[in-house]
Amino acid sequence: MIIVLKKDITQQQFQEVVDMVKELGFHAHVIQGTERTVIGAVGSSRGKEKLQAMENMPGVENVMPILQPYKLASLEVKPEKTVIPVRNGTSVGGRDVVVIAGPCAVESEEQLIETAKAVKAAGATMLRGGAFKPRTSPYSFQGMEEEGLILLRNAREETGLPIVTEVMKPSDIDVICKYADILQVGARNVQNFALLKELGKIDKPIMLKRGMMTTIEEFLMSAEYILSGGNSRVILCERGIRTFETATRNTLDLSSVPLLRHRTHLPVVVDPSHGTGHWKLVAPMSYAAIAAGADGLLIEVHPNPEHAVSDGIQSLKPDKFAAMMTTLARFAEAADRSLAPTAH
Numbered sequence: 001m002i003i004v005l006k007k008d009i010t011q012q013q014f015q016e017v018v019d020m021v022k023e024l025g026f027h028a029h030v031i032q033g034t035e036r037t038v039i040g041a042v043g044s045s046r047g048k049e050k051l052q053a054m055e056n057m058p059g060v061e062n063v064m065p066i067l068q069p070y071k072l073a074s075l076e077v078k079p080e081k082t083v084i085p086v087r088n089g090t091s092v093g094g095r096d097v098v099v100i101a102g103p104c105a106v107e108s109e110e111q112l113i114e115t116a117k118a119v120k121a122a123g124a125t126m127l128r129g130g131a132f133k134p135r136t137s138p139y140s141f142q143g144m145e146e147e148g149l150i151l152l153r154n155a156r157e158e159t160g161l162p163i164v165t166e167v168m169k170p171s172d173i174d175v176i177c178k179y180a181d182i183l184q185v186g187a188r189n190v191q192n193f194a195l196l197k198e199l200g201k202i203d204k205p206i207m208l209k210r211g212m213m214t215t216i217e218e219f220l221m222s223a224e225y226i227l228s229g230g231n232s233r234v235i236l237c238e239r240g241i242r243t244f245e246t247a248t249r250n251t252l253d254l255s256s257v258p259l260l261r262h263r264t265h266l267p268v269v270v271d272p273s274h275g276t277g278h279w280k281l282v283a284p285m286s287y288a289a290i291a292a293g294a295d296g297l298l299i300e301v302h303p304n305p306e307h308a309v310s311d312g313i314q315s316l317k318p319d320k321f322a323a324m325m326t327t328l329a330r331f332a333e334a335a336d337r338s339l340a341p342t343a344h
């Protein structure tokens, strides 16, 4: 249920409303909108009538059911888009389109610094790179782990670019939080509920990737796990789904972008690198993603894709990335957006 508060509610009345929600056995999620403040009362459906009766309390405007199975993620609870602050004025979900670029995996200091400098020079907003890699084969490179995180932090110190990196299991959260600005949940972990619950307890933004077999509703229910744990900073990432088509690595479902816009206030970014699996398709699908209303892009860039330990085929060389960024700025402008400024 959503409890809509009156604009002139006093602090004491507010506290009484929160206490009553808890007393009735629900969690009280306070959602501060620009227009109004609401409390999302989330829990089992028992006791709903009593919540409804809270309409009589001073300071309460009305109490409404949330019709969607995802509650805190829904537009019903918060009609305006969520803007997620990341670091040093960088945020996701506002008018500016963010571009998160970098290698699939952190491989070495030289590879990372060279890529970081190149993507920054081309105007990227953030740096990505996996230190813990989810690989299909147990014999493939699994990532540099904390050593890779240190290289990412050094690259941030050198370039000012905030860091996005993947977390695969709860026991790695603490160490990753020491270095990263955004924690990425990969497609394979989108329904790892034990991991999502733990990420609900931290205060870093989470970039949640859609799974290759995840419906929009399941995707939003996964976001709900993080939100209901108390972490309101969730960024959704469309990265393609598995279909009968084998000419591309995945089928990039760009229709999910406007669809999600109608269902949720959370920002949506698009990953055309994993979404297509081919570097030649990355630029056109990036432009299409902006046209569809994406708040950002996640792009794999590697200085020597032919020597990349993972995902070389889909990685752009820095010069191709720079050329794409120039055209992307014009698409962003046409969509009444602008590219987010790069760090100084």
Ligand code: PEP
Residues within 6 Å of the ligand: 104, 130, 134, 185, 186, 187, 188, 209, 239, 274
């Ligand atoms: C990645 O971003 O490098 C990655 C492994 O992506 P996904 O989880 O979407 O496959």
Ligand code: MN
Residues within 6 Å of the ligand: 104, 105, 274, 300, 310, 311
């Ligand atoms: Mn990759």
